[in-house]
Amino acid sequence: MKSAARFRSIVLLLITSLILGANGMKLLAKDSLVVNAAPGFTGGASAGRKITLASLKGKPVVLLIASSPKDRAFRSQMKELKGRYERLASQGMLFFAAFTSEGGRIPSNIPFILVDDPAAVASVYDVTKGFAVIVIGRDGNLDCLSTKTLPGQRILDLSINNAEVQMQLRR
Numbered sequence: 653m654k655s656a657a658r659f660r661s662i663v664l665l666l667i668t669s670l671i672l673g674a675n676g677m678k679l680l681a682k683d684s685l686v687v688n689a690a691p692g693f694t695g696g697a698s699a700g701r702k703i704t705l706a707s708l709k710g711k712p713v714v715l716l717i718a719s720s721p722k723d724r725a726f727r728s729q730m731k732e733l734k735g736r737y738e739r740l741a742s743q744g745m746l747f748f749a750a751f752t753s754e755g756g757r758i759p760s761n762i763p764f765i766l767v768d769d770p771a772a773v774a775s776v777y778d779v780t781k782g783f784a785v786i787v788i789g790r791d792g793n794l795d796c797l798s799t800k801t802l803p804g805q806r807i808l809d810l811s812i813n814n815a816e817v818q819m820q821l822r823r
Contacts, residue, residue: 687793688793688794689792689793689794690705690713690786690788690792690793690794691773691776691777691794692704692705692706693705693715693748693750693767693768693769693772693773693776694767694768694769695748695765695766695767695768696765696766696768697766697768698766699765699766702768703765705788705792706792708746709790709791709792710744710790711744711745711746711790712743712744712745712746712787712788712789712790712810712811713745713746713747713748713787713788714733714740714745714746714747714748714785714786714787714788714807715748715749715750715767715773715777715784715785715786715788716729716747716748716749716750716764716783716784716785716786717749717750717752717770717773717774717777717779717783717784717785717786718749718750718751718752718782718783718784719751719752719753719754719781719782719783720751720753720754720755720756721749721751721755721756721757721758721759722754722756723783725782725783725800725801726783728801729783729785729801729802730758730759730760730762732801732802732803732804732807733747733760733762733804733807734760734761734762734804735804736804736805736807736808737761737762737804739808740804740807740808740811743808743811743812745811746765747762747763747764747765748764748765748766748767749764749765749766749767750766750767750770750773750774751766751770752770752771752774752781777797779799782799783799783800783801784797784798784799785797785798785801785802785807786798787802787807787810787811789810789811790811795810796810
């Protein structure tokens with residue numbers, strides 16, 4: 653199924669390039685970096701704000717999905733993030749949490765934005781139960797989705813070496 657969708661995308665790109673010509677391809681090339689767009693979500697309603705993922709373009713985002721702040725994997729991921737928080741924050745990274753069963757206070761020095769509809773966000777990211785850490789690049793790409801905790805350095809590496817940076821290095 654994925655190969656059929658990929659084939660359709662390539663055919664559509666080729667047809668579009670024939671219609672638009674070289675100038676149109678330059679426009680498409682910039683947006684083609686987003687090969688796996690992260691599903692959108694909103695957060696911050698509990699703090700009286702509405703923050704959408706789309707409004708954060710240009711900033712890397714970490715989304716943690718867990719049943720509650722007491723979840724063992726969530727706490728383990730928090731320990732990993734705590735050691736690298738200053739470096740992650742210097743990259744402009746924002747942190748979101750979606751608790752699917754039980755809310756609560758997050759005991760951390762990392763400022764988290766709570767997702768408005770955690771169950772829907774977990775569903776759209778196909779996390780039906782358990783834990784997941786999701787890294788979304790500055791360009792909106794879903795750079796990583798893991799159901800296991802990630803080392804803080806790995807998350808930092810993902811935020812630094814996104815598709816946009818790789819494209820610049822190739823020039």
